[in-house]
Amino acid sequence: MSNVDLVIRGGKIVSPEQIIDASIAIDGGRIVAIGHDDLMPSARTELRADGLHLLPGAIDSHVHFRDPGYPHKETWKSGSAAAACGGVTTVFDMPNTKPATGTVEALQMKLRAAEASYVDFGIHALLGDETIDRLEDLLDAGATSFKAFVGNTFGNLPAPTDGALLEGFEILAPLGIRTVVHAENSSIMARRQGRLEAAGRNDAWAHLAARPAVAEIEAIGRVLTLAEWTGARVHIAHHSAADSLFVLRDAKRRGVDVTVETCPQYLLLHTGDMTRLGGILRLNPPIREERHHQPLWDALMDGTIDMIATDHAPHTPEEKTRESIWACDCGFPGVETQMSIMLTEVNRQRASLMDYVKWSAVAPAKAWGLYGTKGVLAPGADADIAIVDMNAKGILSQGKLQSISKISPWHGRPVMGHPLHTLVRGRFVMRDGKLVEDAAGWGKSIKTVQRMPTPRPRNTEHRISAVLATPEGAPRADVAKFTNGDLT
Structure with a gap:
């Protein structure tokens, strides 16, 4: 082997099992060799990575790039640029755009918008009462998976009835397709919000009061009952509460095929932050009390929670800082800051770098049928790599975000550990901490490499x-x- 495209020399390669000193050779977008530097082939380009760690690029299974429909909040180009600068090499976009991704025509619009992406992508199409008859058509047209908004959120898409959810799972179970679920009880939340508004409550804490943990407990239990009955694969989005972990542990013990994500905000932010941040912290599910933090960390460590995602949900500063909490749009950007925030926790010895690779890359790759092609640094895999400096110190700044949404609860937060370079299929999309502008459009759909395990319908x-x-x-x-x- 000679004259490969790129050799990265002298770095430390991280897997869930070990960290090894090795060099890595890349050709045609794939990893072709890993080993001692002396064994590497000659290359057209070389990069020294002395003192740096090479991680599989993060796979964020939960982003809202707002395109089509809300370009003032985000576009595929700006959102994917944020991902690239955050060490994220694959994203899965949610269907609550405008139009919602519930028809083949709407899916085609989103796929055209995604042609501007810096990073690879999957598309979650909408599972709702009106889309049940189109699920297989959406898969054929390029959707990778589905999202059911059992709890209401931005876009106000109607929650599927339980009957539609069951029928959707019946269709998807024999196909092996996983459905993301926003698991909150819409009826509980709508009634409580109405009562709170009628009482004149419009403060930041009222949003939490409208969405108590029992809404998450009930919805997760209901979804898992239907998934267990049908054998469908489900994925619980943005898990927020310690109180509902027992439902997940019991379901996993019984063999239900459920994967679970949480987000940095649920691990590190709490209601005490509302005093200074107010509506900036409004998101669904809500930021909860500090007591939830350690149980969520413990659940990541024991495998009850499988992965880290971000729920990247950008809005303009004006949309986040209105006087009434009910008028503040829900969510904030996160795809660019996730890796630095989590690496900082690794440096604080909250977890190991090997744990982080499992949560950010390996587990999502397995959940979405990508493992082997993505989520791992090994010969034959796509060269999706985040090269990080674990000693780099900095202060997160919302003004420097690639996202159009220049407002973040992480603004001013000190971090230690940062991605310096990001490669997607062997091409730099970020280099030396700067976006590679002409890499826009390099990203492509992961649909062609997605291989879900054999389904087990019941x-x-x-x-x-x-x-x-x-x-x-x-x-x-x-x-x-x-x-x-x-x-x-």
Whole structure:
């Protein structure tokens, strides 16, 4: 082997199991060799990484790039630039754009917008009452997965009825497709918000009061019941509460195929921060009391929570700082700051760098059927790499964000540990801490490399499609029993 595209020499390569001193050779967008520097082929370009760590690029399974529909908040170009500068090499975008990603036409609009992306991407299409008959068409048209807004959030998409959620899971279970769920009980929250508004409560704490942890506990339990019955794969988005962890632990113990994400804001911010930040901290689920932090960290360590995502949800400063909390749009940017924030916690010995790689790259790659191609630094894998300096110190600044949304609760936060270079399929999209401007459009859909494991659908004889196909309206297995005179 000679004259490969790039050799990165002298770095420390991180996996969930170990950190090794090694060099890495890249050709044609893929890793072709890892080993001692003396064994590397010659290269057209070389990069010295002495003292630096090479991580698999982060995979953020939860971003809102707002395009199409809300270009004043974010575009695919600005959002993906933020990802590139944050060491994130693959993102999954949510469907609450305008139009919502619930038709083939709307999906095609989003895919055209995503042609400007710096990083690779998946598209979560909408699972709702009006989209059930289009799920397979959406998959054929390029969707990678689905999102069900069981709890309401920006865009005010109606929550699917339980009947539609069950039917959607019945369709997706035999296909092996995973559905992201925003798991809060919309009925509880709508009633409580109405009561609070009627009482004149418009302070920052009222948002938390409208969305108590029981709304998350109930919704997760309901979703997991339907997923267990059908054998569908589900993913719990932005898990926020210590109180609902027991539901997840029990479900995983029973073998339910559920993956779970949490976000830096639920691990590190709490209600005490509302005094200085007010509406900036309004997001769904809400920022909770400090008591939730350690149980969430413990759940990451024991595998109850699988991964870190960001719920990158940009809005303009004006939209985040209105007088009434109910008028402040929900969410804030996070895809660019996640890695520095989490590496700082690693430096504080809250977790190891190997833990972080598991949460930021390996677990999401496995959840979305990408592992082997992405989420790992190994020969044959895409050369998606974040090269980080664990000793780099700095202060996060909202004014320097690539995102159009120049307002962040992380503004002014000291960090230690920062990505210096980001490569997507072997190409620099950030180099020496600066965006590589002409890499816009390099990102591509991961649909072609997505390979989900063999599905395990359950109770298929009770699916609505099976019942409708049976003249007597009863499952065929039961008809056979009656025919044989077996009434037990």
